[in-house]
Amino acid sequence: MNTNTHPLELAGKAPLVRFQNVTKRYGSLTVLDNLDLDINANEMVSIIGPSGSGKTTVLRMLMTLETIDEGVIYVGGEPLTHMVQGDKLVRANEKHLRKVRGNVGMCFQHFHLFPHMTALENCIEAPIHVLGMKRAEAEERALDLLDMVGLADKKDEHPSRLSGGQQQRVAIARALAMRPKVMLLDEVTSALDPEVIGEVLNVIRKLNDEHDLTMLMVTHQMGFAKEISDRVCFFSEGKIAEQGTSEQIFGDPQNLRTQQFLNAVLDAG
């Protein structure tokens, strides 16, 4: 794998996240094909597209849940998937990953809350043990976040006593407690009953409006993506087939596949 063409760090006004020539394969299947993608600070970027197009893989690679085959991912100007050794880039070791990974937070389709802990405990666990925060400070911050997502009264409940929408909101609070620079939202409403999707979308809306947070969201909620995104990327077969503003993508898609996808989605209601 040739990383000689990749800079050791990004200069000056670099994007917060940069995927540079990123390729990911599972055996003979190429899931991401020479992907170039920039995310700027405070941007809200939606990734849409058919299943298998590589959307979730983008998020998973940024969260270091998947390894990279070719290319480099940069976060905050610094390489994430690789590290500097002398004058070249080599694959990152676990120590480096843990250092840079802290800038990224993620929420999952199936929430993955810790079932043996209350909502509050879920939100203070990592701040205390990873960031070394004092318990009192972690609890105060967690309560603020739970309050922001509208669940302060549920702080002592275990996940099994919360609805899907409530669990997802706690998951968002839990991720935010680690003060990430980039928040990744992987189909966070896809596993929810229709009547609770709105409460989660409201929280995301609030985050976008009131906080300096960079967000990358994979979603099937087209209406929401259209409303809230600064930029929309349409993925197809491991590549960005088309990207632009909401108006451009949803209003006037140029690429045939984008048009086909949006038509199919609209037909489905």
Add this chain to the structure above:
Amino acid sequence: MFDWKWEYSVEILPRLLSATVNTLLAAGFGYLIALIVGLAFALLQRTGVRPITFVVREIVEFIRSTPLIVQIFFIFYVGPQFGIRLSPWTSGMIAIGLHYASYLSEVYRAGLDNVPKGQWEACKALNMGPVQIYFRIIIPQAIPPSLPGMGNYLISIFKDTPMLSVIGVAELMHAATTIGSETYRYVEPYTLVGLIFLAISLPTALALRQLEARVRRKMGMNR
């Protein structure tokens, strides 16, 4: 034909009960060793380092494939050939501890494997380190489904302590045999031994079921 001497039974009971304490201690310590070493066996097999997982796997298989009594004999009688001279108690503890550690490691492995993959990913997304992930998130979730297996092996260890009598550990079976050989009356001693085992095993089994239910409730994992 069956005659039971009540006076004799009452007379030998104190000796038997005193030996029961040794039995309980032997079972208790053996189980403690098994719990800890078993966890080590289970975690070592998950390191992903080929030589380590291979060696530990083979040790576990070897121990599970040989009878406990053979292992007890080996450690006590053959140990000295290798310069390891241990008392009956210590040999017994180590043999039982290692033997049941290998069985418990399988219980733990199943428990650990059954924790959903998403939990690991959530931990990684929160940038937790391996020690924290295992001891604060994964193992606590692996315990409730492992409790029935762990409880069954506790009772099994208790029932296996009579094997230690063959290397001279003064536990319950040993005491009964000694008493019997003194008076040539074996009916009462062995019957009482059986009853004592029953009197301890049954309530223990009941208590274990209640513990399982309580842990489930406490961990909020009632489904």
